[in-house]
Amino acid sequence: MIKRLSAEFLGTLWLVLGGCGSAVLAAHFGGDGNPLGIGLLGVSLAFGLTVLTGAYALGHLSGGHFNPAVSFGLWAGGRFSARDLAPYIVAQTLGAIAAGFLLFQIASGRPDFAIDPTAAGAFASNGYDALSPGGYSVASAFLCEVIMTAFFVVVILGATHRSAPAGFAPIAIGLALTLIHLISIPVTNTSVNPARSTGVALFAGSAAVGQLWLFWLAPILGGLIGGVIGKWLGAARE
Numbered sequence: 001m002i003k004r005l006s007a008e009f010l011g012t013l014w015l016v017l018g019g020c021g022s023a024v025l026a027a028h029f030g031g032d033g034n035p036l037g038i039g040l041l042g043v044s045l046a047f048g049l050t051v052l053t054g055a056y057a058l059g060h061l062s063g064g065h066f067n068p069a070v071s072f073g074l075w076a077g078g079r080f081s082a083r084d085l086a087p088y089i090v091a092q093t094l095g096a097i098a099a100g101f102l103l104f105q106i107a108s109g110r111p112d113f114a115i116d117p118t119a120a121g122a123f124a125s126n127g128y129d130a131l132s133p134g135g136y137s138v139a140s141a142f143l144c145e146v147i148m149t150a151f152f153v154v155v156i157l158g159a160t161h162r163s164a165p166a167g168f169a170p171i172a173i174g175l176a177l178t179l180i181h182l183i184s185i186p187v188t189n190t191s192v193n194p195a196r197s198t199g200v201a202l203f204a205g206s207a208a209v210g211q212l213w214l215f216w217l218a219p220i221l222g223g224l225i226g227g228v229i230g231k232w233l234g235a236a237r238e
Contacts, residue, residue, distance in 0.1 A: 001084075001087070004060055004061055004062040004063075004088075004169040005062070005087055005088070005090075005091040006061075006091075007058040007061035007062035008058075008062045008066060008088055008091040008092050008095065008146050009091045009092070009094055009098075009203045010054075010058060010067040010094050010095065010156060010228055011054040011057075011058045011064060011066040011095070012067070012091070012092040012093075012099070012195050012196075012199075013054075013095040013096070013098050013169030013197065013220075014045070014053070014054045014066075014099075015050040015054060015066050015067075015099075015100075015104060015174075015193075016045070016049055016100060016103070016196050016199045016200065017049060017050075017098045017099040017103060018046055018049065018050035019043070019046050019047035019050050019124075019196070020099070020100070020103060020123075020124035020196070020200050021046075021099075021103050021106070022038060022043050022046035022105050023043045023046075023121070023124040023189075024048075024103060024123060024124050024163075025044075025103075025106070025107060026038045026042065027042065027043050027180070028047075031224075038163065040182070040186075041182070042138035043183045043185065044079060044081070044178050044179075044181035044185065045178055045183065047177050047178065047183070047190070048174040048175055048176075048177045048178030049174060050164075050171070051066065051173055051174045051177050052170045052171060052173070052174030053063075053174075053182035053219075053223050054066060055169070055170035055173060055174070056170050059169075059170065060153035061075060062088075062095065063079075063112075064086060065078070065080075065088060065092065066092060066095075066193075066195075067089075067092060067143050067150050067192070067193040067194075067195060067196070067219075068089040068092055068093070068193070068194045068195055068216075068219075068220065068223075069152075069153070069192060069193060069194060069219035070152070070153060070156060070193075070221060070223060071084075071085055071088045071089060071092070071141075071221050071223075072085065072112075072223040072224055072227070073152075073153030073156070073157075073222075073223030073230075074153070074156070074157070074227060074228035075227065075233045076202070076223070076224045076226075076228050076231065077153065077157050077226075077227035077228070077230045079160075079227075080092065080114070081201065089195075092195040093194075093195045093198055093199075095197055095199075095200060096196055096199025096200075097199045098193035098199075098200065100123075100132055100199035100200045100202060101200050101203070103200070103203075104122075104123075104203045107123075109214070110148060110224075115203070115204060115205065117204060117206065117207050117208065118130070118205075118207060119131075120132055120133045120135075120189070121133050121189045122204045122205065122208065123200050123203050123204040123208075124189070124200045124204075125187065125189065125200050125201050125204035125208035126188050126189045126197045126201070126208070126211070126215050126231070127188065127189065127207070127211050128140070128141035128142075128188060128209060128211060128214060131207060131208065131211060132145025132186075132187060132188060132189070133185060133186050133187075133189050134187060135184035135237050136170050136186070136187045136188070138214065140187060141187055141188045141214060141218070142214055142217075142218045143183050143189060144183075144184050144187045144189055145184075145188060145192060145210075145214070145215065145218035145219050145221075145222060145228025146218045146221050146222040146225065147161050147222065148180045148183065148184050148190075148222065149192045149218070149219040149220075149221075149222025149223050149226065150165075150222040150223070150226035151176070151180075151226065151227040152173075152176055152192055152222075152223075152226065153222070153223050153225075153226025153227055153230060154171060154226045154229055154233075155172060155176040156173055156176075156230075157226070157227070157230030157231075157233075158172075158230065158233075159173055160164070160184060161174040180192055188215070191215040191218075191219055191224070192219050193219060194202040194212075194216040194220065195199070197212055197216070198215075198216075200232035201215075
């Protein structure tokens, strides 16, 4: 169990450091119009790559959840034990917070670095209403997070089914997360992962922390829905 939890800690740290790091450090590098900035497409790809590489590196140890909503979804889908939920979620959340801390230390090395807690997407945080990149309402944000997480879990269950092509699951899962970000960054800055939201919100300010409830509730609900759908479709067997 210690190695499994360590893998979840490191995998979630890698996901947040890579995905949120790309948003904080590289999305607008050099200012608007600079060809070195990776933009929405680059950030979306970065999140997908972190899951893909993390799953290949650590998935054989812990299952490569790196996300409390995924753990809940796999439990609902018959793939994960309820007794392991709490320790997994603690390890994932601590890994995300550690990544947020490391990212803050890196980003603050620039003389003009500052976090505006009232800005949408500040320090790669998630939000709705005024904190939504596109100004989307709380209802839109909640629905988007539920749907995206549900489909993410359905993809995970299907890609890791014993009848699926062997060895390709991390690719499908990484591409699914990339697609999810392409769709939902304008809405919520894309969470689908309560640990990821928590890890950066703690450094983004009280406004982001005050909206964390949605980015725990909606992804976990979506994960449970995805798990139930996947189980009904027959994807429960690994």
